[in-house]
Every structure is written in C-alpha cells, then in structure tokens.
Amino acid sequence: MKDGRFLTLGIETSCDETAASVVADGRFVMSNVISSQIDIHTAYGGVVPEIASRKHLERINDVIGKAMADAGVSASDIDLIGVTYGPGLVGALLIGVAAAKAMAYACDIPLVGVNHMHGHIAANYLEHNDLEPPFMALIVSGGHTEIVNVPEYNKCEKLGGTRDDAAGEAFDKVARVIGLGYPGGPKIDRAAKEGDAESIAFKRVYLEHGSLDFSFSGLKTQALNYLNQERQAGREINVNNVAASFQEAVVEVIADKAVMAAEKYRQKRIVMAGGVASNSRLRALIEEKAGARDIDVLKPSPVLCTDNGAMIASAAFYAYRAGAEPDLELDAVPGLEF
Amino acid sequence: MKAIDNFRRNLNTEDDTRAFGLEIAEALEPGDVVALIGDLGTGKTALTKYIAEGLGVTEEINSPTFTIVKEYRSGRLPLYHFDVYRLGSGEELLDIGAEEMLDGDGVCVIEWADIVADVLPDDAAAIQLEYGENEGERIAEFL
Numbered sequence: 155m156k157d158g159r160f161l162t163l164g165i166e167t168s169c170d171e172t173a174a175s176v177v178a179d180g181r182f183v184m185s186n187v188i189s190s191q192i193d194i195h196t197a198y199g200g201v202v203p204e205i206a207s208r209k210h211l212e213r214i215n216d217v218i219g220k221a222m223a224d225a226g227v228s229a230s231d232i233d234l235i236g237v238t239y240g241p242g243l244v245g246a247l248l249i250g251v252a253a254a255k256a257m258a259y260a261c262d263i264p265l266v267g268v269n270h271m272h273g274h275i276a277a278n279y280l281e282h283n284d285l286e287p288p289f290m291a292l293i294v295s296g297g298h299t300e301i302v303n304v305p306e307y308n309k310c311e312k313l314g315g316t317r318d319d320a321a322g323e324a325f326d327k328v329a330r331v332i333g334l335g336y337p338g339g340p341k342i343d344r345a346a347k348e349g350d351a352e353s354i355a356f357k358r359v360y361l362e363h364g365s366l367d368f369s370f371s372g373l374k375t376q377a378l379n380y381l382n383q384e385r386q387a388g389r390e391i392n393v394n395n396v397a398a399s400f401q402e403a404v405v406e407v408i409a410d411k412a413v414m415a416a417e418k419y420r421q422k423r424i425v426m427a428g429g430v431a432s433n434s435r436l437r438a439l440i441e442e443k444a445g446a447r448d449i450d451v452l453k454p455s456p457v458l459c460t461d462n463g464a465m466i467a468s469a470a471f472y473a474y475r476a477g478a479e480p481d482l483e484l485d486a487v488p489g490l491e492f
Numbered sequence: 493m494k495a496i497d498n499f500r501r502n503l504n505t506e507d508d509t510r511a512f513g514l515e516i517a518e519a520l521e522p523g524d525v526v527a528l529i530g531d532l533g534t535g536k537t538a539l540t541k542y543i544a545e546g547l548g549v550t551e552e553i554n555s556p557t558f559t560i561v562k563e564y565r566s567g568r569l570p571l572y573h574f575d576v577y578r579l580g581s582g583e584e585l586l587d588i589g590a591e592e593m594l595d596g597d598g599v600c601v602i603e604w605a606d607i608v609a610d611v612l613p614d615d616a617a618a619i620q621l622e623y624g625e626n627e628g629e630r631i632a633e634f635l
Binding site: 169207241242243244245296297298315316317318319320323327331371374375378379488489 | 531532533537538552554555557558559560561562563587588589627
C-alpha cells in the first residue's frame with residue numbers, strides 16, 4: 155500500500171514484449187515499462203522463441219526495477235503480483251513466471267497467475283475508468299481472434315474464435331507475400347490507406363449462419379491465388395490495392411460478427427482489445443456498424459492494445475479481489491484456454 | 493507408423509483431403525512424426541485438422557503459429573501440432589523443448605517441416621503438398 159492505494163505489479167512475457175507495470179487500485183497506471191523485441195524479430199519475419207526467451211531473461215530484472223522506480227515505489231509497497239502464465243511461448247512465459255515467483259517468495263507478496271487474454275480485456279479498465287461489466291469483448295491479435303461475453307469481472311464466456319489463422323497472423327502472412335514485411339498489421343494498415351479496398355473482390359468468409367467463429371485461411375489462399383494469377387498474366391501488382399482489399403475482407407467480417415454478438419446478448423458496449431484493435435480501418439468500421447445499432451465501442455489506446463504489464467496488473471487485481479488463491483507453485487501453461 | 497500406400501494423391505476436393513487425413517491418422521502409432529512441407533495456402537493446417545479428426549481429437553484445431561506448438565489430448569493418441577513457420581532452424585525447435593514431444597508417447601504433425609528437417613527423426617513421414625492444376629486442387633506426395 156502507498157497513500158492508501160492498493161498496488162499491483164503486473165509482469166508480462168508471453169511473446170514479444172518484456173513488460174512490467176505498477177497499477178493502483180486496479181485502475182490507475184503508475185508506470186508501464188515495455189521493452190519490445192520487435193526490432194530483433196523484424197530480421198526474422200516473426201517471433202523467434204529462442205531469441206524471445208533469451209532477451210526476456212536479459213531484460214526482465216531491469217524492466218521490473220524500472221517499473222517500480224517510475225512509479226516511485228519499492229517492493230515493500232507492492233500488495234500483489236500478477237503474471238501472465240499463458241497462453242504464449244513456453245520459454246518466454248517461464249521467464250516472467252520465474253521472476254514473479256522469486257519476487258513473491260522473497261518479499262512475501264501474494265502472487266496470482268493471469269490469463270493473457272483476460273489481461274487484454276482488462277486493458278480497457280485502465281483506459282476507461284468507469285467501465286464495468288457487462289459488455290461484449292472482441293480480442294484481435296497475432297495469436298487470437300475471439301469474441302467473448304463478459305458478464306462480470308473475471309467471468310469470460312468465449313462465444314467464437316478462429317478455426318484456423320488468427321486475424322493478425324493472416325495480416326502477417328499476406329504482408330510477407332506482398333513484400334511489406336513484419337509486423338504485418340501496421341504495414342498493411344498503412345498501405346491500405348493508399349489503396350482501393352474495392353479493387354479486388356475477396357470473398358468474405360462468414361461460415362454457418364449465426365456462427366461467431368472466424369476463418370481466415372481461405373482468404374489468405376484467395377490472396378495468394380490472386381497474386382499468382384496476376385504474376386502469370388504478367389500484370390504488375392498494386393500492393394496498396396491488395397492490402398486495402400484484403401484488409402477490408404478481414405475487418406468487415408470481424409466488425410459484423412462483433413456487432414452480431416453484442417445484439418444477440420443485448421450488450422450495449424463492445425470493448426476492443428489486442429494488437430489488431432489498433433487497426434484504423436477496423437476501428438472505423440466497427441464504430442460505424444455498432445453506432446447504427448446504438449452500441450458503443452470502447453478501445454484502449456495503442457500502448458494498451460499491445461502486450462503490456464499494466465493490463466496484467468489490472469486483471470490480477472480483479473482476480474484477487476474475487477478470491478483467486480495466491481499460488482507460489484504457478485507454472486506456465488502455453489496452451490491456456492479462456 | 494503402420495504401412496500406408498505412399499503413392500501420390502490428387503486432393504481435388506476438401507473430401508479428398510479429409511479422406512487422406514483420416515487414412516494417415518489410422519496408421520499413426522506413438523512416437524510417429526508427420527512432416528508437412530508446402531507453401532502458404534497448400535492445406536497443411538487443413539490436413540492436420542483431418543488427421544486430428546481421425547485420431548478422435550474433439551477440440552478445435554487452429555493454427556499454432558503464435559505459440560509454435562499446440563497440444564491436444566482428447567484423441568486416441570496425444571497430438572502435438574507444430575507450426576515452425578517462424579523458426580529459423582531445427583536447433584530453435586529443440587530450444588522450445590520439442591525433443592520430449594518428438595520422442596514421446598504421442599504423434600507430432602509439423603507444418604513447414606523443411607525448416608527443421610535437420611532435427612527430425614529419420615523415420616518421419618514427410619509429405620509434400622503442392623498446388624494442383626486448378627484452383628482448390630492440391631497434390632500430396634510422400635518424400
């Protein structure tokens with residue numbers, strides 16, 4: 155405790171980012187340190203687990219130290235530690251979990267494990283201080299495309315998810331084949347602004363009537379087929395048009411399904427989360443479609459969309475408040491479900 | 493792995509891919525490794541889904557690109573589904589602890605296996621997937 159406020163240290167190492175943050179009362183970000191490995195990964199066109207683990211290990215202590223220094227607190231002020239224990243890359247997760255356990259043990263602070271996906275949703279509690287459940291959450295990132303009903307804190311009902319590739323993954327793969335490189339999402343977003351989204355008619359994949367699941371693998375194949383066909387015909391490929399048309403086909407389906415889910419569960423708010431929630435076209439389209447049905451759309455600022463420790467701290471705070479048992483035996487669970 | 497006819501298959505429809513996946517699943521034994529090789533969009537994940545179906549896996553199989561490997565235990569044998577698209581070498585595969593799975597009680601299906609070929613067992617069943625003549629058609633060949 156410091157100045158009567160409950161302090162949570164959040165630690166996140168599930169993928170690219172080594173991150174730590176101190177959050178007061180589950181809502182107020184006192185510090186948010188993110189050390190990204192994206193420069194390293196750019197050279198490889200994706201996340202390389204071995205590098206990820208090694209870099210996390212090199213940085214974790216400094217990142218935690220800086221998070222506490224930036225917040226002006228010391229370990230004795232921390233009331234709770236929250237750490238991501240899945241889903242993610244096993245080697246990467248283990249670094250955060252081990253660091254959190256060591257600190258919890260040495261300083262006698264309760265430790266709770268946080269599901270990374272719950273963290274993404276909790277990012278919105280930091281951005282919108284008056285937000286409380288119930289609401290509909292849409293999580294779109296490199297590894298996930300999920301629609302989740304959130305009836306109360308710490309309760310998440312997954313209504314739909316991807317059956318093959320995640321949205322961000324589809325962006326990455328298509329960006330790679332059209333030569334835009336990694337990370338694919340922001341690069342496609344930027345190129346799409348210069349392109350015509352109606353220039354190529356990629357088929358939208360909605361699956362069975364009423365389904366809240368997604369499938370982007372076929373769309374990826376459509377894009378590849380288009381590129382092959384154009385190359386064989388000797389036509390020059392307009393990268394911006396491919397980016398815009400592909401992006402539109404992805405985000406239109408996501409926006410439609412998120413709105414459909416909100417209507418079905420009578421939620422008046424859609425809360426966006428995950429890296430792809432920063433996609434400018436997705437944001438615009440979902441606001442347009444939701445707005446037409448009197449549904450509000452909330453989204454965290456880009457820094458909270460990316461993986462960060464603050465969202466983990468917030469999720470840990472609410473889990474602890476709801477009675478989550480502190481666990482010093484915590485282990486990483488790479489395939490953790492909702 | 494039990495004997496399987498290793499002639500070249502024309503997978504002209506999704507049903508053909510399913511039949512092939514089920515046939516592979518039928519032949520799988522503990523410790524088997526299926527190495528799938530093929531470009532983006534040639535149906536590696538789709539084939540894996542049908543292998544999983546054949547094993548009796550009830551969970552949804554989706555792309556493991558993000559976490560490199562996903563584990564499914566609801567079938568006749570444990571299934572380790574790898575996508576090593578983001579890896580640079582076989583050594584990196586071992587770095588994430590894959591050895592236990594490669595040499596374990598279950599079966600491994602590895603997408604983009606050519607990237608990690610140097611650390612795969614010699615008796616891995618390597619299957620190359622390629623685009624067929626027409627859109628939607630694929631050709632599968634044992635290497």
